[in-house]
Amino acid sequence: MMYKYLGLETVLDKLAAIYVAADTDERDRITAGVESFNAQIAFDPLEVGESRESGYRLAFPPLLQTMFHVDYVNRLVRVTDVKRYGH
Numbered sequence: 001m002m003y004k005y006l007g008l009e010t011v012l013d014k015l016a017a018i019y020v021a022a023d024t025d026e027r028d029r030i031t032a033g034v035e036s037f038n039a040q041i042a043f044d045p046l047e048v049g050e051s052r053e054s055g056y057r058l059a060f061p062p063l064l065q066t067m068f069h070v071d072y073v074n075r076l077v078r079v080t081d082v083k084r085y086g087h
Helices: 009-021 024-043
Strands: 003-009 057-058 064-071 076-084
Touching: 003 009, 003 024, 009 024, 009 076, 024 064, 024 076
Parallel strands: 003 076
Antiparallel strands: 057 064, 064 076
């Protein structure tokens, strides 16, 4: 059973700004990483990244750091933050 993914507009705005500031190779890495991350959190978000307090998790798709919350009971995943990370 899949999880429903909820993206916040502010997080999508941050991701867009990171993407626009990246060069072509970095954009390709970011795109592939986001696609993989989205697929993983849709099926098994508790296996993605590192656990944090109160149902939050931290993951590192290529060139990004993402914070997300997993509501296991209601099968919801909400990405709460994204930042540029790594090279």
